[in-house]
Each structure stands twice: as structure tokens, then as C-alpha cells.
Amino acid sequence: MQIGKASIQFEEPPVIESMAxxxxxxxxxxxxxxxxxxxxxxxxxxxxxxxKAESALQKQxxxxxxxxxxxxxxxxxxxxxxxxxxxxxxxxxxxxDLEIPLFGLYGACSTMGEAMSLGAMTVAAxxxxxxxxxxxxxxxxxxxxxxxxxxxxxxxxxxxxxTVTGCGSVVISKGKRGIAAIKGxxxxxxxxxxxxxxxxxxxxxxxxxxxxxxxxFEDFGVDETYYDKIITGDLGEIGKTILLDFMKNKKRVLDLxxxxxxxEIYNKNTQDTHAGGSGCGCSASVLCAxxxxxxxxxxxxxxxxxxxxxxxxxxxxxxxxxxxxxxxGVVLEHIG
Amino acid sequence: MQIGKASIQFEEPPVIESMAxxxxxxxxxxxxxxxxxxxxxxxxxxxxxxxKAESALQKQxxxxxxxxxxxxxxxxxxxxxxxxxxxxxxxxxxxxDLEIPLFGLYGACSTMGEAMSLGAMTVAAxxxxxxxxxxxxxxxxxxxxxxxxxxxxxxxxxxxxxTVTGCGSVVISKGKRGIAAIKGxxxxxxxxxxxxxxxxxxxxxxxxxxxxxxxxFEDFGVDETYYDKIITGDLGEIGKTILLDFMKNKKRVLDLxxxxxxxEIYNKNTQDTHAGGSGCGCSASVLCAxxxxxxxxxxxxxxxxxxxxxxxxxxxxxxxxxxxxxxxGVVLEHIG
Numbered sequence: 252m253q254i255g256k257a258s259i260q261f262e263e264p265p266v267i268e269s270m271a272x273x274x275x276x277x278x279x280x281x282x283x284x285x286x287x288x289x290x291x292x293x294x295x296x297x298x299x300x301x302x303k304a305e306s307a308l309q310k311q312x313x314x315x316x317x318x319x320x321x322x323x324x325x326x327x328x329x330x331x332x333x334x335x336x337x338x339x340x341x342x343x344x345x346x347x348d349l350e351i352p353l354f355g356l357y358g359a360c361s362t363m364g365e366a367m368s369l370g371a372m373t374v375a376a377x378x379x380x381x382x383x384x385x386x387x388x389x390x391x392x393x394x395x396x397x398x399x400x401x402x403x404x405x406x407x408x409x410x411x412x413x414t415v416t417g418c419g420s421v422v423i424s425k426g427k428r429g430i431a432a433i434k435g436x437x438x439x440x441x442x443x444x445x446x447x448x449x450x451x452x453x454x455x456x457x458x459x460x461x462x463x464x465x466x467x468f469e470d471f472g473v474d475e476t477y478y479d480k481i482i483t484g485d486l487g488e489i490g491k492t493i494l495l496d497f498m499k500n501k502k503r504v505l506d507l508x509x510x511x512x513x514x515e516i517y518n519k520n521t522q523d524t525h526a527g528g529s530g531c532g533c534s535a536s537v538l539c540a541x542x543x544x545x546x547x548x549x550x551x552x553x554x555x556x557x558x559x560x561x562x563x564x565x566x567x568x569x570x571x572x573x574x575x576x577x578x579x580g581v582v583l584e585h586i587g
Numbered sequence: 588m589q590i591g592k593a594s595i596q597f598e599e600p601p602v603i604e605s606m607a608x609x610x611x612x613x614x615x616x617x618x619x620x621x622x623x624x625x626x627x628x629x630x631x632x633x634x635x636x637x638x639k640a641e642s643a644l645q646k647q648x649x650x651x652x653x654x655x656x657x658x659x660x661x662x663x664x665x666x667x668x669x670x671x672x673x674x675x676x677x678x679x680x681x682x683x684d685l686e687i688p689l690f691g692l693y694g695a696c697s698t699m700g701e702a703m704s705l706g707a708m709t710v711a712a713x714x715x716x717x718x719x720x721x722x723x724x725x726x727x728x729x730x731x732x733x734x735x736x737x738x739x740x741x742x743x744x745x746x747x748x749x750t751v752t753g754c755g756s757v758v759i760s761k762g763k764r765g766i767a768a769i770k771g772x773x774x775x776x777x778x779x780x781x782x783x784x785x786x787x788x789x790x791x792x793x794x795x796x797x798x799x800x801x802x803x804f805e806d807f808g809v810d811e812t813y814y815d816k817i818i819t820g821d822l823g824e825i826g827k828t829i830l831l832d833f834m835k836n837k838k839r840v841l842d843l844x845x846x847x848x849x850x851e852i853y854n855k856n857t858q859d860t861h862a863g864g865s866g867c868g869c870s871a872s873v874l875c876a877x878x879x880x881x882x883x884x885x886x887x888x889x890x891x892x893x894x895x896x897x898x899x900x901x902x903x904x905x906x907x908x909x910x911x912x913x914x915x916g917v918v919l920e921h922i923g
Contacts, residue, residue, distance in 0.1 A: 257664075302903055338900035339693050340900045343911050344911070347778075353777055353913065354692070355693045355913070356693065357674065369690065376712030378708060440686055562675070562676070564674035566672070567680065570636045572639075
């Protein structure tokens, strides 16, 4: 059922039936290292180019989410997936063997929220009993695409984030039993506050996160006290500060309830990752390794998951254009 | 209702309430020139970069589809849109002022099919009374991205297509009156037959078109005689020949019922466009200028519209990778 301006509340909430996460070596060395299903020590994932490595990462994660759920690929009606690369090559090549009808998505680092939203809409409407949602990123493919060539003697500013090598995938199904229920969604719109610093993506995304969270509160008639956690994707330290400042102006205190996946995945003191992790694999893998298990156990009963994306392209950036942001909200609930 | 392996048949088919198409000068000089709503003589669309030009093209087309339908932007619940560029910059910057919740899509030149499929699913499920679907391409942004730098003395082979500067947009709504009904959809999957020639995109896409059309026949329990037209996106001359050959092997004669948007938009004898037009703006603009009006008038009662996409990226291509294809089918019917 459509509610408010930009949200849907599902009368029969679809459930997450299976979840899987695979990450690279550096992510395995971070604070959440032991929670991921697989930590792959070879960042090439056995392939001979970085792009093929990211495709292999998607393929392995998709295979794993099926295996963990005891699901055959033929039982998955649709696949909603994306990555950060031009023309979605990690997804194209990574999912060809699945032979599942595919909706290719691009929402920058918000892609997992977009994929779960469309997946839940599809299942709740009865268009399929079971769909897969997936998003990945890889440090080397992303850095090569967005920040190559680097200037000689270049230093990463403290506002920069570190692209996560990782992939998260969930299978969303009809039914009452599962890891968590998808109670509703709030779909974000492009928000452009004129940010122009490609080394400060948090600042570009924070206004979009703010907008989607506020819209969610308005559409569902709730406030920050309704959720046990409000979890953004990869705002990092600076983006988080901006978000909390915006919220303070609205007389909202999000400090205790807010968590950012990008700030959880690395140890900033020992891993030299500056403002935190980023990339669509960041929120996707942290969701599947850390967030969903806590909802399943009932430690958190109600979570607003808000992956955040910065619409950065080297072409538009080099032409002096701004970096708009987008964020998609997914309401996840404990199944009692 | 889900039917067969990859299709949905809508019990209450959503309708296309409004349509708009804007193209560039060359497309205006082609055989369909007089049918487009606007032929813009300035290929820069008043902007100072090609990318901003394509964004302006999307913005103008979105404004026009609303104006033609007498619809305010606030009455559109969701926007499903995409383009060919890395990180969807034409869409990001072109739609920011619409302030409509956005699902960013990437399906190469099949994007209009993907957008209309998700849009129709959304309306039919009651998630919104009205959504917009849109796709664009621009000759200069696409050529710059996919084929720059060109070799010295380079000649375009006859298998090459010409990227259309154009945008098509439809508003899909609940209700019984409108331009055409969306009876159902058949969602394509990645099909990789090992094609490696970036100057022959038709060959890369024809297997995907074949797969989706066959799947549509199987899922809906129909054959080629059911449709008045089966319209592919931008296979061009070579892709069309391959598709018809594949069909002949299945003892199907599609010759009379098949039409390809890429082969209709230019005059190959006078416009030097070789195998035909391509780009997601090709099928999107031909749909809105030529196909939908014929369905509205009842000249064609039942049409299978199948935009076709080649998952080409310069990165994967230069790494020696193949070019997989995808095609999304939309069943359009005359409202009697």
C-alpha cells in the first residue's frame, strides 16, 4: 500500500529468506572480519583482471546465498543487481550463468537499497515467490574507474573513504518465516546541494540521507524513537556529522540510534582508511554480516536501513559539475 | 499474475496516459522526422557540454510528457529512468529538478523496456497511481564514451550503427482510458554468445532478442501470429538478419511481423548511418513517435515491444571480454 509521498507499507511483508556476504582481505582484517561468510585472501578472486575479479565476487556471493538457503537458481524468479562500474560490467558478467531474468540497477552506493526495494515490491505484489537482490564493489575496479590517474605525490585527504571489496546478497520471499521482514520502503530522489569534492563523498550524500530519513518519518508517521537503529550506508565520519547536524536543526537527536556501515567495517586507527568504507559492497556486506543477524536474534527489533549513493562520474566531475546524492530506505523488522 | 518462467500478465493492465519524444537534427531529417514532438536543431540543447546536453534533453522530454498529459510533477509517484553513460549522469542531472523518487536503471539500449516493465508492475500492484518511464541517448556522449579515441584514418564498418540523439518518455497510470494498455511483460536475462565486435552490436543483441521473444511466446502460450508487430530496439540490419535466421531454425517466419526501430529512424541511402540507429533513445523515441500512435489508432492491435541492449563497456571490451546482450519485452495493446 502506498503511504505518504514516497513510501510503501507492505500488507504482507516479504521476508529475507537467505543472506550472504563475501569480502576481501582488508575487510576481513577489520572489526567485523569474523562475521562475513567468506574472507577471500586473493583480491583477484582467481581472475586475471580486477573487473573479472568483481564479477567472480558477485558470482560466488550469489551461489552462496542460494546454497545457504537451500535454494536452486531456477527457483529465483528475478534478480535485482548492480555495481559501481560503467555499464554494470561486474553484474553483467557475474550473473550471466545464473540465467535469472535481470533488472540491472544503478543507484551508486545506494544500489542495495534500490534492489531490496524493487525486490520486496515484486514479491509483495505476487509477481514472484522469490527474488534475489545483490550489490558489489571492489577497491581496485572503483579506484581505477573513479580516481585514476592519480597525481604524483598525491595524498588522500582525511575526508576520503576507502572503497570496500565486498558483496552482499539476499533472497527475498513470500512467507512468514525468515531472517527479517521487509515492512516497507521509502524511495529517495536525487538531492543536489552543490557538493563538488570527489574526495568528500560523505558531504555529497548526507543531504540525501537526511531527506530520505525525514520522508520516512513523515510517510510512516513515526520519528527517530520508533527505530532501534537507523543505519546509513557509507556516509563516513564527515557525512555522519553533517547528517546529525541537519537532524539537530530539526530538533532530532539521532546520535544514539544512528550507525553508518562505512564507519563499522574498518578500524580507522590501524587500517589507514580515513573517513570510513564506501562502495555499494559496503552497506550490502555489512547488512548481511552484521545487521540482519542482529535483527534475526531480536537484538534490534526495528531498523531503518538507508544505503546512500553519490552520483559521481569522472566525466561530469571533470566538467565541473556537482555530485548529487540519493538514498533509499528499507524498513526491516524482527520476526517475533 | 506471474506466468511461465519470466513473464507477468496484468489482471488490470496499466495504461500509457501520455507520451513524448524529442530528437536531434539528424533524426529529424530521417523518415520519421515529422512524427517526433520536437526536433531540436541545436545538438547541444543550449548546454556547454555534450553530457549536459543529454541531461537537458531528458529534462525537456520529461517536462513535455507531463505537459501533454496535463499532469503535474507532484502527481507522478515514481520515476524509472536511465541512459547509456557511466554512472547514469544524463539521468541524474536531467531529473534532479523533477523531485520525483527515482529508480535508476541500466539495461544498455534495453532500458526503456526495463523502465516500462517496472513502471507497469508498480502501477498494477497499486504502489502508485502514476509513474514515469524514460530513456535517452545522445550521439556525442555515447561516441565519446564508447569509441573515443578513434584510430587515425578510421572508417566505420557497415555493421556499425549510429547512436540516436533522442529521448522518449511515457506516463503509465491506473485506469481504462489511454494511448495503449500494457498487457504484460517478459523480462530478459543476460545472454552471452561470445560476440566480441564492438562495431557489430546487432550480432551481440540478436541472441538476447531471440531468447526474450521465444520466452514470451512460451509464457503467454502464443506464437508470432498473435502479434500485429514484434518490434525490436536497435538490432539494425545485421542483427535483424540473425534474429530472423534463428527464428527460421525454429520454423518461425517473423519476416512480415518484425520491425526494428533502429532500421526505421534513418534513411540508410542518404544518411550514411550504415546498419541503422542505436542507443536507448532509439527505441524510446520511436515508441513514442511512431509505435504508440499506431496502437492508439488501432492500426496495430497487439504489439510486442522488445528493446535490446548490448552490455558493452570499453573497460571489459579492452580486456578482451565478450559483449553479452539483454532484451526486455513489453506487450502493448490497443484500447478498444
